[in-house]
Amino acid sequence: MRAFAELFLQVDQTNKTNDKIDALAAFLTSAQHEDKLWAVALFCGRRPRRTVSTTLLRQWAAEAAGLPLWLFEDSYHIVGDLAETIALVLPPAKTLQEHSLRYWIDRMRSLEHADDLERKATVLEAWQSLDYSGRFIFNKLITGNWRVGISTKMVAKAIAKAYAIDQNVVLHRLSGQWSPDDLSFDQLILGQQASDDYSKPYPFCLAYPLEEAPCSLGAPTDWYAEYKWDGIRGQIIRRAGELYVWSRGEELVTEKYPEYEVLRTVLPDGTVLDGEIIAWRNEAPLPFAALQTRIGRKNVSKKQLQDTPVIFIAYDLLEYQGRDIRHLPFHQRRHWLEQLVAVAQAPCLLLSPRVPFLHWEALEALRLDAKAIGAEGLMLKKIDSTYKTGRKRGDWWKWKLPPLSVDAVLIYAQQGHGRRANLFTDFTFAVWRGEELVPFTKSYSGLTDEEFREVDAWIRRNTLERFGPVRAVRPELVFEIAFEGIQKSTRHKSGIALRFPRMLRWRKDKKATEANHLKDLLRLLGDECLEAGL
Amino acid sequence: MRFLQQESSGIWRACNLFSALEGLALHEEYVLKKNHLIFLFVLACMALIQFTERGIYCPQADVYIDPWLPVDKALITHGHSDHARWGHRHYLCTHAARPVIEYRLGHIAVESVHWGEPVYIHGVRFSFHPAGHIPGSAQIRVEHKGEVWVISGDYKTAPDGLGEPFEPLTCHHFVTESTFGLPVYRWRSQSEIMQDINTWWQCNQAQGKTSVLIAYALGKAQRILSNLEPSIGPILTHGAVENINEVLRTQGLRLPPTQRVEAALNKHLWPQALVLAPPSALNTPWISRFKTASIGIASGWMALRGARRRRAADRGFVLSDHADWPGLQQAIAATGAEYVYVTHGYTDIFTQYLRQCGLQAQAVDTRFSGESLDVPEPETEAP
Ligand SMILES: [Zn+2]
Ligand SMILES: [Zn+2]
Numbered sequence: 032m033r034a035f036a037e038l039f040l041q042v043d044q045t046n047k048t049n050d051k052i053d054a055l056a057a058f059l060t061s062a063q064h065e066d067k068l069w070a071v072a073l074f075c076g077r078r079p080r081r082t083v084s085t086t087l088l089r090q091w092a093a094e095a096a097g098l099p100l101w102l103f104e105d106s107y108h109i110v111g112d113l114a115e116t117i118a119l120v121l122p123p124a125k126t127l128q129e130h131s132l133r134y135w136i137d138r139m140r141s142l143e144h145a146d147d148l149e150r151k152a153t154v155l156e157a158w159q160s161l162d163y164s165g166r167f168i169f170n171k172l173i174t175g176n177w178r179v180g181i182s183t184k185m186v187a188k189a190i191a192k193a194y195a196i197d198q199n200v201v202l203h204r205l206s207g208q209w210s211p212d213d214l215s216f217d218q219l220i221l222g223q224q225a226s227d228d229y230s231k232p233y234p235f236c237l238a239y240p241l242e243e244a245p246c247s248l249g250a251p252t253d254w255y256a257e258y259k260w261d262g263i264r265g266q267i268i269r270r271a272g273e274l275y276v277w278s279r280g281e282e283l284v285t286e287k288y289p290e291y292e293v294l295r296t297v298l299p300d301g302t303v304l305d306g307e308i309i310a311w312r313n314e315a316p317l318p319f320a321a322l323q324t325r326i327g328r329k330n331v332s333k334k335q336l337q338d339t340p341v342i343f344i345a346y347d348l349l350e351y352q353g354r355d356i357r358h359l360p361f362h363q364r365r366h367w368l369e370q371l372v373a374v375a376q377a378p379c380l381l382l383s384p385r386v387p388f389l390h391w392e393a394l395e396a397l398r399l400d401a402k403a404i405g406a407e408g409l410m411l412k413k414i415d416s417t418y419k420t421g422r423k424r425g426d427w428w429k430w431k432l433p434p435l436s437v438d439a440v441l442i443y444a445q446q447g448h449g450r451r452a453n454l455f456t457d458f459t460f461a462v463w464r465g466e467e468l469v470p471f472t473k474s475y476s477g478l479t480d481e482e483f484r485e486v487d488a489w490i491r492r493n494t495l496e497r498f499g500p501v502r503a504v505r506p507e508l509v510f511e512i513a514f515e516g517i518q519k520s521t522r523h524k525s526g527i528a529l530r531f532p533r534m535l536r537w538r539k540d541k542k543a544t545e546a547n548h549l550k551d552l553l554r555l556l557g558d559e560c561l562e563a564g565l
Numbered sequence: 566m567r568f569l570q571q572e573s574s575g576i577w578r579a580c581n582l583f584s585a586l587e588g589l590a591l592h593e594e595y596v597l598k599k600n601h602l603i604f605l606f607v608l609a610c611m612a613l614i615q616f617t618e619r620g621i622y623c624p625q626a627d628v629y630i631d632p633w634l635p636v637d638k639a640l641i642t643h644g645h646s647d648h649a650r651w652g653h654r655h656y657l658c659t660h661a662a663r664p665v666i667e668y669r670l671g672h673i674a675v676e677s678v679h680w681g682e683p684v685y686i687h688g689v690r691f692s693f694h695p696a697g698h699i700p701g702s703a704q705i706r707v708e709h710k711g712e713v714w715v716i717s718g719d720y721k722t723a724p725d726g727l728g729e730p731f732e733p734l735t736c737h738h739f740v741t742e743s744t745f746g747l748p749v750y751r752w753r754s755q756s757e758i759m760q761d762i763n764t765w766w767q768c769n770q771a772q773g774k775t776s777v778l779i780a781y782a783l784g785k786a787q788r789i790l791s792n793l794e795p796s797i798g799p800i801l802t803h804g805a806v807e808n809i810n811e812v813l814r815t816q817g818l819r820l821p822p823t824q825r826v827e828a829a830l831n832k833h834l835w836p837q838a839l840v841l842a843p844p845s846a847l848n849t850p851w852i853s854r855f856k857t858a859s860i861g862i863a864s865g866w867m868a869l870r871g872a873r874r875r876r877a878a879d880r881g882f883v884l885s886d887h888a889d890w891p892g893l894q895q896a897i898a899a900t901g902a903e904y905v906y907v908t909h910g911y912t913d914i915f916t917q918y919l920r921q922c923g924l925q926a927q928a929v930d931t932r933f934s935g936e937s938l939d940v941p942e943p944e945t946e947a948p
Binding site: 497 | 751869870881
């Protein structure tokens with residue numbers, strides 16, 4: 032565990048990608064075999080199943096630290112990470128013991144059918160025998176909240192470096208479904224288990240957001256434009272008589288979308304499509320919220336299939352006639368894709384339409400129309416580009432619509448997490464309904480550090496009332512809140528919920544009375560429903 | 566209610582105190598218990614220390630302690646800019662804190678006293694006692710007719726080998742800070758952290774990287790300096806740090822030799838050097854001149870992963886000049902005080918916990934900023 036904790040610390044302490052990769056490569060050449068495999072599995076997002084509820088962990092931690100539960104919870108709120116909070120509040124370990132990462136993972140997994148007493152005994156034993164970083168790792172594993180600044184791509188780079196194998200080969204071996212229980216490190220990475228897993232997807236090529244004017248991209252004739260759809264990224268694989276559907280999180284989701292089953296018969300063997308999984312009815316996309324009702328479900332009901340049918344909008348072809356064609360130029364892949372879709376004639380398979388344009392100004396106008404057809408904006412792809420792995424600057428750009436925004440009044444504030452733990456940065460905003468201010472959204476991002484400090488100082492001087500950690504403040508400050516979407520909500524007093532709300536700017540020029548009214552927001556809601564055909 | 570709060574904060578304090586005792590909201594108290602209010606008024610007029618708009622105030626002596634708005638007479642705990650502000654007519658501090666305060670505030674009317682030396686003002690006895698926060702930092706003890714208050718300013722209970730160690734004082738009323746008043750803050754020993762820093766320096770050296778360490782110019786920087794292993798390599802400083810070094814050296818503090826960063830004179834030393842710089846230097850051209858460097862930050866906030874990761878630093882060292890959670894608890898318990906007033910930081914949570922422990926605790930809003938890494942420390946506040 033110590034070697035792995037050390038690695039974690041090194042990776043966590045630097046924000047330089049190359050240093051992370053170096054640390055990882057060094058670990059992979061020196062660690063025990065089974066720990067290597069688990070480290071790779073963890074960094075690629077394969078974590079052991081959760082065997083203890085976080086509610087119990089919180090109770091045990093508070094108890095072990097001799098703290099009232101509310102104080103533990105308040106601390107957790109400020110730290111923002113349960114595993115870390117527990118590791119921090121516990122008194123120092125009594126006797127340190129060293130076991131492998133594998134050992135602790137097995138101990139954790141053995142708790143699956145244990146009773147709570149046994150679970151508690153194991154967890155307390157771990158806490159009492161590990162140092163701070165060991166505890167932190169253990170807690171991360173047991174809470175199942177394993178997010179670190181390492182991507183599968185970085186793991187692949189490290190392996191490629193440590194074992195002198197081509198990075199793309201490694202990436203392909205890491206993708207798809209595998210478990211550290213079924214194979215060894217050598218089998219997985221060094222390819223001793225022949226690449227006979229037909230379900231394996233290719234790593235996705237990702238786009239960068241376009242921040243500058245598109246004319247910075249050069250000649251319009253070098254570029255291909257299509258709509259950017261608001262669904263989830265997916266890959267459809269037809270190999271060896273089977274059909275596999277993968278979503279961007281590299282999750283096999285074939286069963287969730289029975290609509291696609293027909294593709295098994297209409298697509299030729301040796302085909303891999305890249306595109307968007309999206310809810311669609313009456314020749315138009317449904318809002319993302321509709322698709323969300325399908326994402327969480329494994330077994331889909333008849334009613335859901337009727338209410339929220341899902342289709343696939345194909346925009347790239349990665350494998351054709353059993354050949355990996357990612358190295359061919361986009362226009363060539365697109366050409367074959369068009370043929371395939373035309374021949375397939377399946378209602379669940381659409382071709383992402385091309386958005387033709389002659390010059391950038393014309394495209395700008397077309398982008399603003401994207402909303403009317405239910406898209407988020409445009410995608411720009413270089414006509415002669417190959418299909419890259421991960422996010423590479425230059426060939427693929429997403430050019431989103433400007434966000435929606437509203438001017439709102441700050442009414443409640445709470446202290447933030449992490450670096451901003453000592454500042455009031457979690458804000459609740461309200462808009463007018465008649466004479467009354469109705470809270471409608473929270474936000475804690477979008478201001479500069481300087482502005483956060485200024486608002487913090489203002490809050491401390493303008494507190495009207497305190498409710499535990501929350502302060503009601505004088506309703507005076509106005510902020511412009513940007514958001515990506517709006518939907519009805521019965522859970523909120525205002526009756527609406529925003530998607531990705533954030534502070535766009537502090538409107539020092541505006542008085543509270545000049546903020547927007549709830550009816551302005553409801554009007555936006557109307558537009559969205561109208562466009563989605565609801 | 567607003568009137569009460571502004572015009573006569575003594576009443577406000579007493580009201581809050583009593584409402585906390587009786588679990589009644591302030592306005593109910595006002596409406597329902599007029600007689601009680603009259604009693605509170607009498608009590609408030611007698612209070613030895615009050616929390617006012619200008620700062621912590623002793624009406625009997627007509628002096629303020631670390632006030633944030635200009636006043637006639639100010640008693641100053643230490644030289645950090647949120648405690649020693651410009652614009653008061655008369656200043657009083659310890660001999661040990663005086664040189665830095667004068668350096669920062671320029672020409673001020675200041676008098677100073679020895680540790681523990683009593684000063685009587687209108688019959689109130691004041692004395693200064695080490696707070697262990699930075700060299701020269703004091704807690705101020707106030708005594709009148711048998712009632713004792715201690716205003717601790719900023720404090721740290723663990724000795725650091727540089728400043729005067731914290732002196733526990735007994736009192737009835739204790740004004741504490743709570744900059745790190747959460748149970749997640751537990752400091753490892755200074756020797757362990759310093760070992761980490763020295764090792765980090767050596768590793769960087771081996772790779773030809775400059776070690777740039779960010780620390781508060783007053784206190785933290787000298788604490789690190791006095792515990793670095795000078796045999797590892799040259800120690801260079803940012804001007805803001807070196808100016809304070811000079812003041813403290815003149816005062817007799819022993820610090821290892823340092824030199825200012827100057828490209829013309831010592832560029833050849835950079836790959837082996839450790840450079841001490843204040844937080845205000847972060848993300849400035851001053852720092853980016855060290856082309857191959859590892860940036861470290863020494864601060865209590867580095868205990869949290871989020872804080873470490875969101876900073877543009879390569880390493881975080883958890884080193885604070887404020888008491889950690891166990892330190893705060895021990896210090897408060899050692900005073901034997903029944904009434905505790907909480908300033909700086911997590912005042913609300915900390916107060917709630919103290920109440921649960923059976924103390925009469927009260928959060929007080931001040932303009933003290935604690936160990937905020939985001940606030941670059943101005944080199945001097947004088948206009
Ligand atoms: Zn201080
Ligand atoms: Zn302070």
